[in-house]
Amino acid sequence: MLITRKKFLQIFSGSIAGFALSNLWLPKLLQAANVKNGKGRLPIVWFQGQNCSGCPVSFVNTEYPSADEVLIEVITLEYLPTIMGGTGDVAVDILERMITDEKGKFILAIDGSIPVDSDGNYCNVGEINGKSITALKWIQALSSAAGAVVAIGTCATWGGIPAAPPNPTKAKAVRDIVKDKPVINIPGCPPHPDWIVGTLVHVLKYGIPTLDDLNRPVIFFGPDKIVHDNCELRQYFDAGIFAKDFGQKGCLYELGCKGPVTHCDAPVRGWNSGVNWCNRSGGPCLGCTEPTFPGGTGSGFYEKLPAVQVPGLSEINANANTIGIALGGAVGAAIAGHAIARAVSAKKLKQKSKQNSDVENSDKVMEQSNTQKEGK
Numbered sequence: 001m002l003i004t005r006k007k008f009l010q011i012f013s014g015s016i017a018g019f020a021l022s023n024l025w026l027p028k029l030l031q032a033a034n035v036k037n038g039k040g041r042l043p044i045v046w047f048q049g050q051n052c053s054g055c056p057v058s059f060v061n062t063e064y065p066s067a068d069e070v071l072i073e074v075i076t077l078e079y080l081p082t083i084m085g086g087t088g089d090v091a092v093d094i095l096e097r098m099i100t101d102e103k104g105k106f107i108l109a110i111d112g113s114i115p116v117d118s119d120g121n122y123c124n125v126g127e128i129n130g131k132s133i134t135a136l137k138w139i140q141a142l143s144s145a146a147g148a149v150v151a152i153g154t155c156a157t158w159g160g161i162p163a164a165p166p167n168p169t170k171a172k173a174v175r176d177i178v179k180d181k182p183v184i185n186i187p188g189c190p191p192h193p194d195w196i197v198g199t200l201v202h203v204l205k206y207g208i209p210t211l212d213d214l215n216r217p218v219i220f221f222g223p224d225k226i227v228h229d230n231c232e233l234r235q236y237f238d239a240g241i242f243a244k245d246f247g248q249k250g251c252l253y254e255l256g257c258k259g260p261v262t263h264c265d266a267p268v269r270g271w272n273s274g275v276n277w278c279n280r281s282g283g284p285c286l287g288c289t290e291p292t293f294p295g296g297t298g299s300g301f302y303e304k305l306p307a308v309q310v311p312g313l314s315e316i317n318a319n320a321n322t323i324g325i326a327l328g329g330a331v332g333a334a335i336a337g338h339a340i341a342r343a344v345s346a347k348k349l350k351q352k353s354k355q356n357s358d359v360e361n362s363d364k365v366m367e368q369s370n371t372q373k374e375g376k
């Protein structure tokens with residue numbers, strides 16, 4: 001029996017048995033891709049603009065299915081400079097063949113941003129008749145011929161680091177260049193391999209997945225995937241206990257965490273086979289899946305989000321308006337509702353424990369907070 005779309009989404013969202021992808025589901029995933037005996041494999045051209053190659057490196061770290069299973073059984077990777085053997089004319093011939101002979105039959109994946117200053121000449125890929133071809137021209141031609149376009153990584157989805165001020169090459173995102181068809185955005189610096197493989201298999205088997213208003217698959221970046229709402233340090237935030245330096249116990253908000261405004265399922269999926277994720281490792285979420293990355297929140301990587309008032313033990317100053325204005329839209333509203341409710345219990349906690357946010361006392365505070373919740 002072929003796997004249903006519902007089951008596929010459950011597997012990839014990690015909502016079965018509370019874990020993400022695992023070997024247990026591998027046969028069903030390959031079944032979902034309908035790839036028995038190599039039939040039905042999905043042709044992919046993976047083009048690279050201004051990038052660091054972190055995205056394809058993350059892709060080949062996929063575990064369930066493994067990189068070789070993806071490459072041999074799920075897709076036909078026609079072109080990806082980071083890992084392909086062919087170079088020079090051999091590589092350029094592939095791109096030309098896909099444009100002229102394979103119209104509508106392949107997926108165009110792109111990582112890296114696209115410079116448009118100086119007619120795009122900050123990024124040239126190969127030559128035809130001795131003339132350099134810009135990434136801009138390749139993407140315009142390839143996207144017109146492709147059946148679907150997927151932007152992989154934050155440089156391709158929003159512009160990312162190459163487009164950060166002062167953006168000397170006038171780097172653009174794929175969605176700024178490709179206008180004749182929807183662009184599926186898989187952000188992340190880099191994206192998790194599950195996000196890439198899961199999206200590609202969904203496109204192959206079920207078509208374009210459900211997307212949010214930024215064209216991100218909701219299975220990985222939906223409204224229920226706000227980092228702050230799933231963070232294991234959330235109890236510290238609610239109790240007003242903030243780490244003041246790296247290595248200290250507490251919420252990482254004051255060390256620059258962008259979790260309150262970021263959609264990403266890393267807190268439940270984990271990186272490196274679920275071993276760890278950003279905040280658990282002590283490095284605050286940098287908001288790498290959002291269009292504001294790297295500097296658009298108004299704060300640097302390690303500076304706290306501006307104008308966000310949070311519940312704390314020494315002062316309860318959260319309210320819907322200030323948080324809503326600071327964060328904007330649905331995310332701000334969701335956080336505000338949660339923060340106000342938690343602020344009340346944090347205030348009670350202050351009265352009872354005469355505790356402050358001294359991190360050395362954080363365990364005691366958390367214990368009291370948990371006891372209070374259990375007593376309700």
Ligand code: SF4
Nearest residue numbers: 228231251252257259
């Ligand atoms: S601010 Fe960051 S570290 Fe603190 S609870 Fe939210 S996501 Fe976790």
Ligand code: SF4
Nearest residue numbers: 264278285286288289
């Ligand atoms: S938790 Fe934050 S920094 Fe980590 S992958 Fe998600 S968006 Fe990027």
